[in-house]
Amino acid sequence: MRTLVLALTAATLTIPAMPTPASAHGSSYHGKTWRDSQGRLRCKRPNGTTGLIVGAAGGALIGRAIDTRGERATGTILGAAAGALVGREVERSRKRCR
Template identity: 45%
Template sequence: MRNLLMVIAAAGLIVPPAAMSFPTKAEAKEKKHRAYTYRRGGRTYCRHSDGTTGLIVGGVGGAVVGNSVDNGGLLGTALGAVGGAFAGRAVDRTLTANKRCR
């Protein structure tokens, strides 16, 4: 217990809470905008979502639904996984479309 209190006291001396700063709304907006752009050779390019997260989540979800619809059959699971993967990728790309560069 004593060692724990000493570690907490030492951490408080190293990083006092008053020294921490929080970004303003303008800084947060600028940082968010920079996350979707990058520069190379003097030109600005946009980062685009490839839909991988939606592909994986949709595939797993589709496999579960297909398995339950087909009562444990392999065909239902496979078709559900493929359909869910395509649908999940499309949804992921659609939801992130407004966050891309214009």
């Protein structure tokens, strides 16, 4: 029962973090922008490193809590990998420049 509750909790924390499609009208980016030599609009966007680290740490903790049999290393490693991917994608999708 505990494993089921932890799995559902992890799933509910992940679903709101899914990226949403950007709107076609306007831009939500309010950071530094500039024009390159061809006249295209460029902007400074996060590369996702912070989200990767935080996601990996959180995913490792959740994976360790869910995997309660044996050494628990498998759950920790898989949780860290999944958390890192989700955390990086969430951070990179926050700011749009178009």
